Every structure is written in C-alpha cells, then in structure tokens.
Amino acid sequence: LKTAVQKQGMNYDDFKANVRRTLLEEKLYGSIFADVQHRTTPENVKKFYSQNSSLFTTFDSITLTRYIAKSQAPLDKIRANPKLRPSDVYVMKGTLKANQMDEGLKYIVTNVEQGKFSPIIPTRNGYEMFYVNDKKGLRTLDFDSVQEKAIEGYVTSERKKAITEFNDRLRSNANIRIIEHPQAKAQGTKTAPKVKVQKRQ
Template sequence: MKKFILILIFLNFVNAKIVDRVVAVVNGEPITSYDITKTFKSLNISPREALNILIDQKIIENEIKRRGIEVDDFDIENAIEKIAKQNGMSVFEFKNYLKERGEYNNFLKNLKKDIQKQKLFAQIVNSKLKVSNKELKNFYDQNKEKFTTFKQIEVIEYISQNPDELKHIKKNPLYNSSNIKIENRVFKYNQIPLNLMFLFNSTKEGEFMPIINNGNSYVMFYINKKEGKVILPFEQIKNIIANQLMQQKRNAILKEYFNTLKNQADIEIFK
C-alpha cells in the first residue's frame, strides 16, 4: 500500500534561508533541502518540480537495488569509448581532458548511474517491445508528410581535420584556411545516406549544418538550394519508422511501470 503523507508543501527555497534538513523520505531514503536547492538551481526549475524529480530518482535507485543491477569495468570503458568518439577524441585524450579539470571522478560516478538506469530500462521494456509490420505501414500511411524530402540539393561541403577550423567558417563564411577543403556539390535524394538526408531536411536554405565527425576528418555543409519534393518509399525507411515507434512504446511502458511503482511507494513529505 502506498503511504503518502503530505503535511505541508515546503516553503519557497529561493528566498528563504536554507537549512539542510530532511524534506521527504522515499522508501526509507531521505531527500534533503540541500538536494532540492541544488537540483532546482542547476535545472532552473521550481522547488516543487525539483522534489518530484528527486522522488522519481529515489524510486529508480530503489528498483536498481531490488533487481541487483551492477556495472563492471567493461561497461564503464565501453561507454567512455563511445562518448570520446562522439567528441572526436581518443579515450586517453578524453580522460585527460576530464582529469585536468578535476571532473573525472564525478563523471565516473554519474556515468555508472546512467548505465545502471539504462540496464534497468532495458530489463523492463525488452520483453514487451514489439512492433508489427502492420503498425509500421499504418504509421507510414498516416504520416507521409514526415517522409517527404527534396529531389535534389545544392550544398557547399567543408572538410577539415580540425573542427575548430569549421567553427571559424560558421562565424565568418569569408574565413580562409589552407586546412579546409571546400567543394560545391549537388546530390540527388537517392544518393545520400538516410541519416544525412534527414539532417539536410532539418537545415534551412542559407544555413550551416552541424559539424559531423566522419571518422577520418570533420565535415560541414552549407545549404544553398533544395529543389523538388518526393515521398520516400516505405521499404527504404521501414527501419527508421520502427525505431520511432519502438521509442514511443518504450517511453509509454516506462511511464506506466514507474507510475505504478510510485503509487505503491512509501513517500513522506514534511514541512
């Protein structure tokens, strides 16, 4: 049975003098006024929203403990490698970057929590996460405007080994450097990988796309002109639709699961 004692919604933390005290207890785990103040200041939200977030976090942490979800060194190193690659660094460079700023230990602590959460979410949804071919086709037929793209696009392509050079171009298109290769290019819609096509679609004419790490170098496109319209065939984007629907279902499953846990939790909120 849920035990929820609301004695009095707590006072305004912004203007009041903060005294570190227990404001709430969730399944025996305390939430202090310091926790709430730190959260609402860092996220720029209200104290009540901060309290709700912290209650949800305690419920998730409790479920992680109940299921005995662990994180090993392989999990940590694998995650660091992915993050480093996304930032265009080697693992060694990324770790040194954090250590030089005194952020490494805190990063590891937060990373472990994130991995535990992802493992928990996977356990909850994996057995329930299924999408039929009929669902995919229905979604496609009802949302064809989402899968409309250009027939042809004219761009300027900038390639460099150094992403900072491309940032200079964004700030000043007249910036000139021998370290940047520049080429005018024209693409047909069926000549482009789908992930790049959707980036082109989301960028307006006369704007730069985000800088992309393609493994060996960095590339950035300036959109000159888009011509024509075409609806992408269902079979070509079937996997993308599946990912979208599965993400929607995943969110719905997790929301229902944790709402149930929250309703069953022992939650006390004090003055």
C-alpha cells in the first residue's frame, strides 16, 4: 500500500492522516445520522412531500436565460442585480420542452422557482447559472411515483438539520477566551490574539 501510494506521488503520512480523518468523520456522522434513520417513517416522508410540493413538480416547457462566465464574480453580481449585463458574461435565452432536456439540466431547473436563479455551477470552461423566466404545464407528481425521491429529499433535509444542531451545541458548550500574545504585550505591538477554545464542564 505504501509503495502504491508513493507511486501516485502522494506523501504516505499525509495519506494516513487523510484516511484517519475520513474514518473519524464517518464515525461521527454515523452517530449524528442514526436518529435521522429512526425518523424516516412513511408519515414523515409524506409530510415532507406535502410541505415541499415544488420539489415534486414537473412541467411541459420552460423558458430559461443562461449566463456563462470565466469566473464566478460577475455571476454573483448579476444575482445581486439581475439588470446588470457585464461584458465578460455570455447571455442566451430560449425555451425548451421537458423532453428535450438532458437529466442534468432538468434536475437543476426543476427545483428553481419561476423568477429565481439556479445555483452557480462550476464547469470545465468556467461557471454557469440559469434564470427561470417561465414554466408552462406545471403539475405536481403523485406521491407513489416520487416516493424514492421524497425519501431521499427528507433524509438529506434532516441530515442538514442534524449537522446544524450538532454544530450549534458545540458552539454553545464552548468557552472561548481571547489571550493576548506574550511577545506582543511585551513589545506593545498589535499582533493577532490567540483564541483558546475550551469545552465547558
């Protein structure tokens, strides 16, 4: 294993550290997500489906504006002010039928409401995003036909909540003290202070 790792140009000690960190993360997330599995019941999944109907809505055709740029910054500016047209952004608008779209694009825009932007997407040649101008033939799919997707959506949502709650508990149990650097204190200079985090007893 060590020889194989070194042949790929990787440092073996770094490789071991990465494997150890990955295993610890999996162990941590396993305990955090255990409760999510218990809560994944038919009743909770159906409730998620009812409260997030836009995730399970399809359409016959969609009108999109596509923005393409070499960097993310100009797209961020357009998201903040849709009227902007930076010279370094290529813009094109068109209408597509649902059956003309590949699954990747359909997945992206299905979850974007009319009058909203998609997330900015890194590509091989730069960055892209889409603005949904209009959707026609909107209809919500029945629960039985999207049950697997509803389960996946519910689990993903609950896992995000679990991680947020876990991090919030860590912060609330941390005792943070600002400690002035001894050398800075002696010299009267402004050096960034050390931050020491201790877990409350």
